Amino acid sequence: MADGAPAERRGYPRATGSERGLARRRELLDRIADDVAAHGLGDFSLRRAARVAGTTHKVLLYHFDSVESLLAEVVRQLRERRIDRGLAAAAARERQGGRTLAERIRAIWPALLVAESQVLDQAIGLSMVDPARYADLGRGASQQYLPSLVALCPPHWSERRKVEVAEMVLATLRGFLIDRRVSESTDGVAAGFAALARALDREEADDPGMDTK
Template sequence: MGDDSAERTGYRRSAGSPRGEARRRELLARVTDDLAVNGLVDFSLRRAARAAGTTHKVLLYHFAGAEDLLAQAVFALRERRIGNALAAMAGGAQQRTLAGRVRVAWQTLRDEEAGLRRVLDQAVGLTMYDPERYADLGRGSTRQYLNLLVSFCPEPWPEPRKREVAELVLATLRGFVVHRLTSDDPGGADAGFAALERALEREEAAGD
């Protein structure tokens, strides 16, 4: 990312009025759509302003700076990914089990649009490249996905057990994503997922 200096110029930011909030959401949606198409490389306030059809000073009225805008746009893209997964599993009988829900989530992740996948992979890469500066991108990702995966677990399970299983699933799926990007065996991640699915079926069959 570039062009961070404008963050320190002290522009007054939106106070959150209904009109200001509507404008902020409009600008954020335009920037989010630009990220989905063009990725995070060379992201800056000026690039975001061009995409939003405004100036970087206007963006600084509504957002705390380039990193705040980036974090909110990436959050919105993750919500898009989560929404796609929930839509895919709506109404299906097989999605009544933990393993079935995770299967649909994996299939949605595996088959999602290339732009969405690329920019969210880049966000993870930023967190790994500069964890001090971009730690919130990674932590935000974990919070969003864990909330979803906890909701997949059987309702009677105690919360610590839901959390443990959700952590396992999240870490494993992240590993599969990296494997698909770096392996010359395109079926390897799917074979690994089949093993995860069997483990989840056994976990659920074990009951409380």
């Protein structure tokens, strides 16, 4: 990673919140996110990002604070794409008759394995090995994923119960992703999903109706 000095120290003005400025910012971010999804974070830098976006590093520093800020926005963008696909898959499964939480969670799994999966794993790795610069990459993951997992829970559950189950599912899916990355076999993930499905089915079966705890 390079070119990390904040925009203010380089003397570049911050982007305004005008509609035109925000549209340009989104356009640049989309281009850079597409490149990162395809090629990973190994040689990510402000100058590389400017090249793939068809602009200059000065223009990027007009729209983003620093290379770390840009990276955080790119990672957030890729997570949003993953979340959108996951929710679409869960909705499609429900339309096909998948009524249980376990079925909806299983439906989103393929959406977690698309092109940006490796990049998002790399981002979590950066947050662990260099937390001084990249801690937000890890913290931001839970903040983005949890609301969608909460939304998949039965609507009559209490908010506390939804969050508890969503936290369990998020931690479990993260474990599956790590196992898939480091293991030569998918048997562990298959067995884990079977156990997760049983746990979620029991959670739904233990359902007295309107939950107010």
